Every structure is written in C-alpha cells, then in structure tokens.
Amino acid sequence: MSAEAETIPGQLPGGDRLKEIGGTAARVLVPVVLALIMGGIILMILGKDPLAYYAYVARRGLLTWGGLQETFTRMAPLLLIAAGLIVAFRAGIWNLGGDGQFLLGAVITSAAAPVLLRALPDLLVLPICMILGIVTGAIWSVVPALLKARYGINEIITSMMMSFLGTSFANVLIKLVFWDPSTTVPQTRTLPVDDRLPRIIGTTVHSGIIVAIIVVILVHLMMTRTSFGLKLQVVGANPAAAVHAGLNVAGLTIATFAISAGLIGLSGAVDILGVFGTVRADWNPQYSFLVVPLVFLARFNGYGVIGFTFFFSALMIGGDSAARRVGVPQFFVLVLVALLLIFLAVVEYLDHRRRKKAH
C-alpha cells in the first residue's frame, strides 16, 4: 500500500479532524460498498438473488442470538491472526505463511492438551497450551526469518512455501503421530468439553475472544506507544533509513516474524482449545489470507480491526449457512474478500493521487 505515516495514539493523520474523519470513513466505506455491489452482480450472473443472500447473511450472522454468538466465537482466531499480521505488515514483512503457522499451532496444542491434563491442574493446562501454540508458530517462522534477515531473500515466497510445508506436515502429524485410535476419521485425541476454554457466562462464546481482544489491543498499544513498535515501523517504511538510524534490522526482522507467527500459532491453539477440541486431518480453514484485507481496511489500527473482523465474522457465519440454505457456496466469500482488497487498493491509489495534486 502507499506509505503510511507513523501511528500516533489518539491522532488521525493530518490536520482538520472532522474532514479527516469524513475522509477516512469514505476511504473505508467506498471499497466495502463497491465490493458488495460487484459481488451482487456476480451472484446475479450466476442466477442468485444478491439481496436475498446479503439479507440472509446479515440476519444469520448478526440478528439472531445464536448467530451472533457464533460470530463472536469465529472472531477469536481471526482477531489473533489480524494481530499477527498487523505486526508483520507494519514492519514491512509479508508473513504469508499464516495457514501453516495456524495449523501447526493447533495440532501441537491439540496433541499436548490431553497429555498435560493427566499431569497438571486444569488451570495451568490452558495457558501452557496457548504458550505452546505461540512457540510452535514462532519456530515455524525461523527459516524464512533467517533467510530474509541474513540474505535478503524475499519472504513472500519463503513464508508461502513454509505454509504449504506446514499444512502437509500438520496432516502427517495427525495421521501418523497423534492420531486418536478410537476414531475412524484421523484426528487427534479430543479434548473433553469441560476442559476447553471456559465459556463467557450466559453464552456459548468461549473466553478465547477475550484473550484475542486483549492481544489486539496490546499489539496496537505496542505499535503506537513503544519504542519497539516505532522501530518496526521505521524498518517497514524505509529499511535504508533504519540502517542509517542504527537499528538492528536483522534482529528486528527475526523478532517481527516470531511475534507475528507466534500470534498466528496462538490463533490455532485458541480455536482448538475453545471450539473444536480436536484437529481433523485435512482440516484447513485458510483464515490467514482472508484476514489480509481486514488489516489493510483498518489501516493497521487495532480498534478498527476489531470492528472489521466482527462484520467479517458475521459474513463468514452467515455465508456458511447460506451455502446450505440459499445455495451460494462459501467460495463466494473468497470472491468478496478479493473484491474488497482490490477496491481498497484502487480507492487508496485514487485518494493518493488526489492528495498529490492538492499539494
């Protein structure tokens, strides 16, 4: 995306606040509306009623209590991935290995939990599993991180390769190492419901969402208020200036990768500990790519990301159901996400051009 100013807390870039808020709102809403319209056109071409689809999705995902709870539940892993991507993208690092990091975090956690339960009290198992998820994700990022830090090798390719590798490796672990002999379909030993992340009282939403929100806010504060966050932003905005300023670019690169991948690994852990309790072979929700446009839409702002992720989760929950009820498969959500990303990029570009002319 075009170069971003550094994030200063409580400060919108530029001067006149009201005009800036309006401008920002437009830059956010226009791509969303355009994507919905274009998506609607595609639905019409395929012979489906877009309004019926959107209405159903909104109802299912937002307006029913059951659906709303599912939306919040879905938010947890997405938010954690978003947190991981904010850290990486802000530092100019394209961590596109999320799927592998997510799955491995899930598998390791899922395999470890039953074992740990036999030795440790419940209260300790959940945090330890989450830490395991973080560590697993971070470890999976070491190779791309080192290749970039030492040899400048493009991390887009290396992280994507590691993702493919990680996805297959996760399957190998499930099918060959951690499989639960008592099931027909290969999967890990199931964590009993009582031992999973506790629900928020009165709901079916597990507390992983609270963890996720806290993490996102912490990441946001880190980026805007700490020297470490500022260093990451310098590296991302101008690596030559980072060297000139005396920053340890290699170390920061590795740290960024570790944090980003660790958070995505945590996302996998939370999804297992909170929702599934097990990892089935060949399961790959591929959340990482889907979160990318949300992070850009929110312009790397933590609070913004929470909002966008909420609506996107509703879309996913609604869309999931719509596949059965309205006959529009989940693949359509992928198309919407892509349209959103592309329209966002175009709107940003037009806005950038307009601002250049104004000066």
Added chain:
Amino acid sequence: MSEIAASVRNITKRFPGVLANDAVTLEFRAGEVHVLLGENGAGKSTLIGMLAGMQQPDAGEILVAGKPVRIGSPRESLELGIGTVFQHVLLVPSLTVIENLMLGGNWWQRLARGAALQRFKELSALLGVEIDPDALVGRLSLGEQQQVEIMRALWRGEKVLILDEPTSMLTPQGVRDLGAVMKRLSSNGVALILITHKLMEAYEFGDRISVLRLGRVVGEIAPERLKVMSETEVTDTVIQMMFGSTAEHRRDAEILTGRGRAAHKDRTVDRSGTPRFTVSDLATEAGRGECPLRAVGFDLWPGEVLGIAGVDGNGQKHLAEVLAGQRHASHGKIVLGGTDITADGVPQRRRHGVRYVTDERLGEGTVGAFSVATNLILKEIGVEPFFKGGMTDWNRIHDHAREQIRRNDIRTPSEKTPVARLSGGNIQKVLLARELNAEASVAVFNKPTYGLDLQNTRLAHDRIIASAESGMAIVVISTDLDELLEISDRIGVMFQGHLAGIVDNAPDVERKIGLLMTGAKSEAA
C-alpha cells in the same frame, strides 16, 4: 547568424507550489554552444525536461526547425533529433555498450548488431573517442559512460544535444575532454545546450549565455559580447542580471563563480595536541558494482574541516558509511578521543559523538512518510528523554520538534507534517538540526549542498563553518571541488578506494588535486 535548430517561446510550467518556468523564450542555434546558467531550482532542468519529452508545458510552444511541435515522449524527442544527456547516467549497467546503444527498437525486431556497430564507429569518429563496444557499461569509468551517453543521445540524429550539468561527475581532465568533444560537435553544426550552475564553465565552454533565475530568463550575453569580455566582466554582468547589485550578494556570487575561497582562511587549526579522530588502514568489502576502501588513513583535529574530493564511485560512500558505523570495516582502526570505536555500531558511535549527514536525504536520511518530529529523533528511538522504559513520550517529541523548527528556521506547516512534503533545503535543515546537536564531536557530511539553491547552500556552509569554529572535527565529502576549496582546511582525494593524498588548502591546491584525481601519487600528504 546560423540557423535556429530549435526554440522555445513563452514556455510556462507549474508544479504544486512552485512556478518552475515563467514565460521562457530562448533560441538554440546550430553550431553554437548555448549555456543555460542559473542556481539550483532556477528552472533549467524543467525546461530541458520538456525538450526531452519528459514533461509537457502548461503554456507556450516548442519549435523545431521553425515548426511547432508537441514532444509527448522521449521517443518523439529523439526522433526530432534532440538528444539529452541527463545528470545521472541512464545506462543499463548489466548490458554492454553496444547493447545500450541499440536500445530503442521495438520488441519484435531482431538485434541488428552490424548496423549498430557502423553507427557506433561514425559517432566515435565524430566525438573523437575510443571505447570498446562490447565492454559492460557497469565497468566503464564515469567519463566513458558519459561519452556513451552522448553517443546514445546523438544516435538517431544530431540536431540538438542537451547536456545537463555534465561536469559534476568528471575529473578536471574529464572536463577538458568533454570540452573538446563539445567543440568538435559544434563545429559540425550540432546545436549544443549546456546546463550548469557554474559560471566558470559557462565562460569557458559557452558561445552564448542565458541566465535564469526563479524560472525566468533574466538576461542574455550574445556571442559577439561574450567573445570580448573577460571572466570578471562576465561574472559582474551575470551577478547584476541575477541580483541587481554586486555588493550585497558577494557570498552568492562567490558560490556561483566558485571564487570565494575565503572562509577557510579565517580559521587556523591548532594541530599541537593529539588528533581527536584517527583513522588508520581502513578497508571494507565490496558489494556488486561498489568501490570498497583500501587502506585509508587520516588524522583529524578539533576545529578542522577535512574535505574529501574525488569523482563519484571511488569509495566515498563506503568511507562515509564506515565512519558512521553503518558499514563494517574489514580491516583497520577508528579512534575517537582515545577510544577505539572500530567495533561500535551506529548507536554507540552516536553516543561517542559521531554524526553523519547523508547525501540521500529521503532515501536514507529520513523516513519520508513520517513526521518532521519523528524524523528529528529518528536516531534516538528508545533513548531517554523521548522514550522511558520502552514507552514513547509523544508530547516530549513534539515539543522538542517545535523548538528545533523554530531554532533552525525549518519551513513546514507543522511538526507533524510528513517530511517528504518539505523542500530539499528544508529537509537538509532537518538533517542538520538532528545531527549537529550539542554533544557532537565529529561530523561527516556527504554532498551537503547537492541540489540546494544558493541560499540553502550558503546556510549549510555557514553551519559547517560554525560547527568547526565551535571545536567540532568535520569531514566533508563532496564532488563539488569549489565547495571544498571554500570551506576546507585540508583536502584529501579518493581514488579507487585509496586516499591518494591530502593537501593543504593553499594557493596551488587545484593543480595538486587534479593530479591526485587521476591517480598520480602525491609528493607530500
């Protein structure tokens, strides 16, 4: 009166916030070297950018051979017989000379090497130069690359040749060679347009001089007059045209003509004590296409300005970076005030008092998208008082920025403005404000006034001199010899990674430097 090859009439061009060309009218005659003289920012480059097809004028017209034309792209410019050699070499380093010259064909065509070699021989004869057509451009000297550039510019037709600040990259000998080439071309009927901000060059090479200031043509010296005027007369006339009177603008005049050479005489450097800064046997490793350092050594005393001269590409960048701590020294030692800082990185050196003002202001020195305030503390991220316990004190950073803006007369809408929006001169002020603070004891400047107009050039020189007078030890690396002669106490010359010699800034210094630049070893350092 020879025929008019090309002319511009009432050309006006506006950029956001600045009127680059204001109703400029000029004629370029065949067989004549027409010099466009003016300081940086006078609008010379913009004008020829339009002749080269890079931009379109907002008003006015361009005529070639008497007919109005619209030059919409570099291709159209070349087809009209207008060739432009820009200040920065526009050759592909990984291709050979002849391949670079063949560039310009459509993708479906086969490479016609034979025809290209033929034309190459023609132009080599015309220019009087000898270059191997199969040599990789990346391996040629800057002077040779420039000759290839001239050939490229003349490839499709030799009506008009535009040279934009061609001598900034050359040794004194290279400048003389270029002068010979220009003479040959003009005697063959080519209309030459020479852009420069150096009055001496204008006098030496020009048949006709047009003076530009702030986008306007403020005066012209026709060939008949120029032939009979002395250099001093030309100088006075030009200054008169630009500023109205000579007296008040003596400093500007000096910078323009390169005749000042006064500043360093007001200082005497006390070399009785131990040097503050000693560099010995310094060497670095080369990356692709870079010139590394080989056994560089010098001493620097407090209050001294050591100028480092030399053509670009002789190791200056490595020297600047290794002194600043951005580049690892593969060999040698750097000692500051008795402490060996060779192994120190940038933050540690900064703490010891080393400062580095880079030549790449936006590429390296600042983060263009970030605010002026953040850029002012860019090298102090994580350091108190702006950061405590890892947390950022934005209020303090902004207060500090406002203070610096006021003190250094930095023209910016606010301290939160992205620094890329500032003019070049103001970005330089930001860099100077950041680097030349109280605790600085050694400062390295790389091309400090590159691209700056007279006023900002003067300001930068003043600050460097003031810093020297307050006791700082200063290294100024520059390709502008006049600048070094103006402010340095001693001048060293970089040649192929060596410090070929260091000479005092005494009366015959130019001759000695010229020798050193070509690789002759000095008699006494």
Added chain:
Amino acid sequence: MEGLLTQPFLTSLLFGAVTAGVPLLLAGLGEQISEKAGVLNIGIEGMMLFGAYCGFAVALYSGSFTLGFIGGGLGGMVVAAIVMLLCIRFGINQIVIGIGVTIGFEGLTALLHFFEFAQDNPSLPAAPVFALPIVSDIPVIGPGLFAHNALVYLAVILVGVLTWMFRSTYVGLNLEAAGNKPAALDAAGVSVLKTRALAVLSTGFLAGLGGAYMAEVGAGSFGPFMTGGAGFIGIVLAMLARGKPIWVLLGAALFGASLSMTTALQVAGVNVPTDVVQMLPFAMVMLVLVIFARHSVLPPALATPYVRGDRG
C-alpha cells in the same frame, strides 16, 4: 523395495514427472518473463486456476483439446490484464493485487465450478497422445518421456525459443532494461509500461496454458483450488533460474518428479503416506533456497512501479 527399480515404477515416475512438470515449466517460464521486466507476479496462481477452468470448460463444450488450451491461455491473460491495469498502468502495489487476484480467482473458479459442473461432475476423455516415432519405443524411458500430449513437446521447444529470444532479439534487451534500469529504457524512447504490460500478458497466457494442461491432460476435469501452489512453485523456479530458461526446465523436471512420487510409489507397491510425499517438493524448495541463498539474484527494479520523471 524391489518394486522400485522395475519398469512400471520408473515409467510411471517419468510419465508422472512430465505431467506434473509441464505446468510448472510453463508457469516458471511465464514468471521469468515478468521477473526479467521487474514485475513480481504473485497473482500467477490465479492465472493458472482461471486457465484451468477455462481450458476445461472450452475443451468440454467444444470437444477440442487444442481449443481448450487456447481458451486456457486466454483465461490466464484475462487475469493478467487485471494485474496489468492496476499494477503496471496505475502502479498499485503488486503484492496486494497479487494476493487479491489469487484469492479472487480461487473463489471465482470454485464458484463457477459449483454452479456449472458440481451437479454432473463431467470429465474429459483421455487427452490425445502424440507418441514421438522411434524414441517412444525405447524401453522404460520411451513411454515415460516421449508419449505425451503435443503440448509437452511444444513447452520444451519453448525453452529453446525463449533462450534465443532473450539473447538475440529486442525482447530480451527491453525486458532486461525494464527490470534493471527502467529509466534508461524510457530515455531510449521505449515505453517501460508497454514492455511490462506485454510481459505480464505473456505470463498470463503461459500460466493459463499450464493450468489448462493440468485440467485437460493431468486430471481430465476441474476441481476447486486444483493448482495447489503450482503457480507459487513457478515463482520460485523463476527466482532460482537467474534469467535462463534452461534452468526453469531442470527445476520443473525435478519438482515434477517429486510431485509424481506418490503415484509412482503406489504403483511400485510402496505404501508411503500421501502427505509425506506432498511435503517433498516444498521441502526441496526450501532446501534449495537455503543452500543457494547467496546466489539468488533478482532484478534491482523488481516490484517497483515505474513513474517517468519520478526522481524517487
């Protein structure tokens, strides 16, 4: 283990290597053209997928495999045209658009497949094979290497054609200049944007062709996400090939072999889990990258949009 050195295993391995390798070869060659010109085409996976879908659909409805291939190539070019417009013409970030285009066409092709083909699940008959006379009779390697669909031979010939083009025509010169120092190309009067646009469109065609081959010849049908990272492997091949098409061929052969290991092993009666074998190509890529880290060379102007007169 005796099953490994038998004729069926080796022939199967070779045959599978070619079938799996040709799409990689086409994608890699296509990506090489873009990369030379300074464009990092992340969207190549989307180009392959759309090419696969179009190729399958056209072949199915027209009954002609050749028309299918052309359709696939054109499909890839459609995706490339989007990239060309947004990234080359407007200068929007290539990585963002690449991700968008990949996700978008993953979803779109899966969506189209759902509405068009999911019900009946049609598939194509076996692709026409053109066995090269004489050589295809050589035991073991004959049927393995020389009895393939004609597109395979064309793809190999393409390697030679591109090598010649890069060296002896303006194509190579202009691409090199566009990727190394676009300002020099511009000053010489050649449009950098046009050069890059042509490069991207060529990539689209070749990638689409590769995808069409996967669908028409490799699988005989289309399935959502069927390219499975082939486009990205193509990017890696181009990165490691350092501008020489012959290296893309060798790399594609290697990866094709590792991809075809599963089936070959099954033929040999060895029961190695699919997932382990699927890890092989990617593990190999990482290994090669790690070993040759120092030597991977990319053009200096890669992924940087060109703006005339922009002083940077």
